Amino acid sequence: MKKAMVFALSLTMVLSMAGCGSKKETEAPATEAKTEAAKETEAVKETEAVTKAAVETEGATEKTTSEGTYKAAFLIPGTLGDKSFWDSGNDGLTKLRDELGADVFDFKVEQMGGNAADMANYEPTFLDYADSGEYDVIITGSWQCVDGIISAMEMYPDQKFILFDEEFDFEGNGNPETMYNIMFKQNEVSYLVGAEAAMMSESGIVSFLGGMDGKVINDFLVGYIQGAKDTNPDIKVAVSMVGDYEDSAKGKDLSLAMYNAGADCGFNVAGNAGLGLIEAAAETGKYAFGVDSDQAALLPEYAEFIPTSALKNVGDALYTSIKRDMAGELPYGTTEYLGFAENGVGLVEDAHYEEIVPEDVRTKVDELQEKITSGEIEVFSSSTMSTDEIEELKASVAVQ
């Protein structure tokens, strides 16, 4: 009896895990977050694609898997529908497929799930995909995937990989000639947010809510501080770290503490916990800058408190990388840093932005962006700074 129950229980657990990943193996265009209109066109496209495929299968069955098709596997350590990173990547690849046709370029999305329990599956998934040999390139992103990808690289030295948003250490890890590494210059876009916050702040205090004290978050932070300081040398920057990316309630408390201490513009870089900053801004009537996706559009209730959002253009980056790879021009074995010049990062600049942010601020921001693009302004980066230098920078603008 007891054994049977233990079995039933483990079944429940397995089912629950299956539940959270039930959308795994979805073919690419099935992103939920599409408007009705988009869905319809999508449906039309899909039927077209199906008919096309059907015609092709009638003609020559082997053609679909023939060498002419460039196939990519997009393995994400999370799920689609995040309205940010992974959706952006999926959109970029979908755009490329729509443009070139599914017989020239096709891709498959594997949603590996983002829970702690899913992490154990990353490595086997990479190995499976590399082992199948069907894919010209395997694309993935963020730090969780690095270990899995390294072991796949070591076992399959001919398989090509693209890794974005986490610096890859080419020294001694697999065949470096098979890895192309994309990094985003989040510090550049963060500089603009800092400058904008400093210009919009009336109290002379701006705030920053980070997830964890780590390299990427600090890259955002140093850019933000530099941007704010260059614009207003007397600016104070209140900095808080949630300690994780989930605890939105704690994020809200930290943000309220910063807003109550006088800050009137904040920047959240803390995943879901960062939503706490936006709620705190709405509650105190202050401003909060968004990150990773157009948060003003995603949170219409709070839009009036969100002037703009800082974006990493994952989709564009993948789109260009694949195109370059098809032309044989992708520099494997190197890490490329995509900033404003490469259209790797950017601010949301739409009607909403123009409505909230005064024109003189916007012009100034555009000028700064040009200066960064041309290299006239060199933005600090956490990757070239020591911990002491970062602490020093933080201390120089600390609220006392």
Add this chain to the structure above:
Amino acid sequence: MWNSLLTPEFYNSILRATTPILFATLASGVAAKSGICNMALEGILLFSALFGVIFSSVTHSFLLGILLTMVVGGCIGLFMAFFILNMKTDEILAAIAINLIATGGTVLLLLAFSGDRGSSTSITNVSAPVLVIPFIQDIPFIGKILSGQNVLTYLALIMVVVMHLFIYKTPLGLKIRAVGENKNAAESVGISSRKIQYISLVLSGVLCSLGGYFLSGGYMNMFTKDMSAGKGFIALAASSMGGDTPIGGFLVSMLFGAAQAFANMMQLTTIPVELIQMIPYLTTLIGLAIFSYIVMKRKAKLSGK
């Protein structure tokens, strides 16, 4: 920064941080009194945070929303009790299963209801209202702390007294304690231990669901993925540190809340953030050490006589 400690906002943030932990602590206490360690608090918090948003948006009513959420909390307690008591599953295993179902299940349900996977921004939920107490709110400083809190914060404080009276002054409370102390002895005088444990687990689920509702409709005004963020486990610790009594649990959760609010304030200083993030846990350790020292002293005194 030190001036901030003297503002009413600081004390408000203590109460805010304490509320969800306090509900879960009381929930843990009542289960523990009946002899079951309810480790599923984390999962119940997360489920009820989600269902709070869903129900209040469907019914457009705070009261209906919270009532239905309490029903869900009770059902999870019932479900757990069924597995533990009827099916003889290990209570820790059952709790782990519920917690795991919660992390994945809430995302799945969220997706079904809102089409989102990260947060419930597209659902308009009804948050628990803030209660302004006339006259008291006019008292300088203290008025701003005592008045203008969330209804659920007041309810949590009231529940401390209610649970204390329930456990120590009612026949059912006596039975719960009897079952928890010694199941066989309780059975020998005709108490159905299964029935009593069923009741305490359901009660535990209902209490915990109030904390969950507060998370997404009071603390925050939306559900975000994994938003319980370990609060259920903190409550478990708070409860056992407080000797599984409502009053003890209340004091410890206030301590945790205060430590968290203090740590939040400290982040405005230049002290390294890693040190600051240790404060709540360090407080726990120190508190635990003091607590067990007192208990040890008392025991030594008793045995010495």
